[in-house]
Amino acid sequence: MTTTMSHNGVDITALFATIDAVRDDPDLAKFQFRATNQWLKGTHNQSTIHGFYGAKQEMTHQAAWTYDADHPAVLVGQDNGPTPVEYVLHALAACLASGLANIAAARDVNLTEVTATVEGDIDLLGILGLSDEVRNGYRQIRVRMQVDGDASPEELAALVQRSRARSAVYDVLANGTDVQIEVAAGRGAGR
Amino acid sequence: MTTTMSHNGVDITALFATIDAVRDDPDLAKFQFRATNQWLKGTHNQSTIHGFYGAKQEMTHQAAWTYDADHPAVLVGQDNGPTPVEYVLHALAACLASGLANIAAARDVNLTEVTATVEGDIDLLGILGLSDEVRNGYRQIRVRMQVDGDASPEELAALVQRSRARSAVYDVLANGTDVQIEVAAGRGAGR
Secondary structure (H helix, E strand, O other): OOOOOEEOOEEHHHHHHHHHHHHHOHHHHEEEEEEEEEEEEOOEEEEEEEEEEEOOEEEEEEEEEEEEEOOOHHHOOOOOOOOHHHHHHHHHHHHHHHHHHHHHHHOOOOEEEEEEEEEEEEEOOOOOOOOOOOOOOOOEEEEEEEEEEOOOHHHHHHHHHHHHHOOHHHHHHHHOOEEEEEEEEOOOOOO | OOOOOEEOOEEHHHHHHHHHHHHHOHHHHEEEEEEEEEEEEOOEEEEEEEEEEEOOEEEEEEEEEEEEEOOOHHHOOOOOOOOHHHHHHHHHHHHHHHHHHHHHHHOOOOEEEEEEEEEEEEEOOOOOOOOOOOOOOOOEEEEEEEEEEOOOHHHHHHHHHHHHHOOHHHHHHHHOOEEEEEEEEOOOOOO
16 A cells, blocks of 8 residues: 555545554544534424544544434424434434445445435334333334445445444444433533 | 413423324324435435324425535544534434423423533444454443423432433433344446
8 A cells, every 4th residue: 555545535545544553552543522412492402513532632523513403393393403313314324334435445446326225113102101111212223225336236235244344333223332321400500 | 281381492282282192093103214325425425314204194304404424534534524423422412302301391390401411432443443342333422411490400300310211312322223234236226
């Protein structure tokens, strides 16, 4: 890997250099991502994503992005943004697509198309407090990916499987993780 | 519940009417949420959220919202949007906030402040293929909520716990779910 090559818009030289650097100093791989959320009214709230920690330093994205979440009218909201659970589907599709582009590039495969549709089935009897047997979250999430590029259908499908096998969002959704919630309540809490 | 009352911007009459309607006809609670994702270049891709199924019918949000995801430069991306894993943190905070507003309203508690910061620790040795022992996803996610309103700190904290206990995103992240991935690969796949 002596010259800069780009497949799929991925800077392969930088990708391999990053992997080499992390192999030499694994602490570079310790990241912390963050979001802050501000409740506005009803089910409407807004998150901001800006700073994170990684490669042994505090960093920021190029902008502080904000995202609205709400419930649609049928769920007694004002539809100022997607529901929280829809953002989860976006996160999963995005993680698989990003990983696939990197993995294909590292294997000299040019991709010409990657699209995905994600569906999540959820029975709101749980959330609405009408059943203790129905879970609150998605019962199942299904991803259908369409992939094309300079490789056989079998090779392309294998790249998707490798992307799944190294996807952070897939891992958390499929296997769960430790979630801790701490509350500071009352006047002036946390200030 | 004979008059429309609003706490926290929540239409409580509509909320209780919805719960009553679903109690009478549980099929109303079966929802399917969706996202479509289009890979653009490198780790940059974009999801659209618009249609969903619920209350026995196909529905759409008031707009087709699009969201960019990418990796920052330190992770060999172009920083056109948050990483997929950051959207997961937003989804969790948003779900807890929405649920809290509803739950407080249903108990006649006016909220004056709900903010949250969410942090997720992730070791990228997994994703980078440098360790088979380090998981790909978040090792831990921590939420710190600050809540104020017309109730005692203990009551407010209890409302947050109820929100956690009925949160769809918390459930999926803490407990995992079934995720199925299907691939259509090769020229003209899926068309």
